[in-house]
Amino acid sequence: METDTVRKTPAPYGQACSNCVKTKCRCVVREVGVCERSKYFAHRKQFLGSTCGLARTLISDLRLDKPKEPSGCPSLGPYDKGTEEVRATEGNRALLTVFALCTNVSKTFGYDLMPWSSQCEEAYDQLTKSIECEGDVVLVSLARLARIAVCAMEVYRRASEDSNFAQHATMAIEPLKLALHNLRTSFSPVILQHPEVAIYELALLQSPTPLVSPSSNPHSIFAPRRVEYLLACLETCKACCDYTLAGDVRDISATSMLIFPYCLKIAYKLAVLKDVPGWDPAIATATVDTVQCLEQIAVIAENANAKYKEETGEDSVFGEAAVMLRATAPNWRVPTVEQEQTVGDVSAPAWNCDIGGDFSLTDFADDFWLSGPMNF
Structure with missing residues (x-):
């Protein structure tokens, strides 16, 4: 009886491993979904960091970030051929999903949480060749x-x-623009005709008319391009703010929660930006009213809190x-102008230093392209 039991052990073991891999891969996707769609995003960076850490732990636990066929190390345990098919489907999706998530969070923390590896490259190639659904x-x-965002962060x-x-820095930006162009040309007509894609494409890719002409300044040849970048940035901020204010804050993604205050910060900086040839701060003031946007999102948060209170009987984080x-x-x-003379440099980081809460995302002191000599 014991001999028969031992003989039958490998089959259920392999099946159990396969089911375990499938379950954990789905857990990875669900964890990423929690990070992207959480309605209780109260701890900000701590929440993002812990979620990314959990997702990366699952990836490492499944050995998706390691070679498929290890070099016979006994500590790695038995190699189950039955998991190869799972790794080629759910595993590839999980690995790329976690990489995309960590890249978005890396832009907030300022360092790479998950670098691009040969395993990511292999997962990308396999998934590209075996597309099964629109997702x-x-x-x-x-x-x-x-990957383009990683290069931009560098x-x-x-x-x-x-x-x-x-x-x-302009010389390093051109290859990034080319990479974005190549990515855009690979999209299907259905994706390109999506309304949200069209909005961001208009804001990012359409160049405004130059407002200034070259002068004796050695950097004057970059002045028109600098104004184009600033106008495109302003239009992008407006599109992001409009998108956030048009939706329900209960369904907003974690990424949008990070981008919205950052866009308000940039719009404010552009509204007080001085000493830039050809740039009129009044354009930013007329395009995005930061105070009105904050008041509108406050009303949206109050409405969301009222709905949650009807369901649970308690106030939520939105209140x-x-x-x-x-x-x-x-x-x-x-x-x-009178207030500027009294307060001083309103673009300095100390302008809103007395605000309570975690406003690290609204600190624009380290944005090289929005402070200093503007050497685009």
């Missing part, structure tokens, strides 16, 4: 876009640390958010 197409596109870091590199937003909105009002 695979979106995931492959997100992975490519995440340019940002180098420019922030090296002033000489910052003066020639506290609405109070904080209303209290901080006046601090983001663009000052008049």
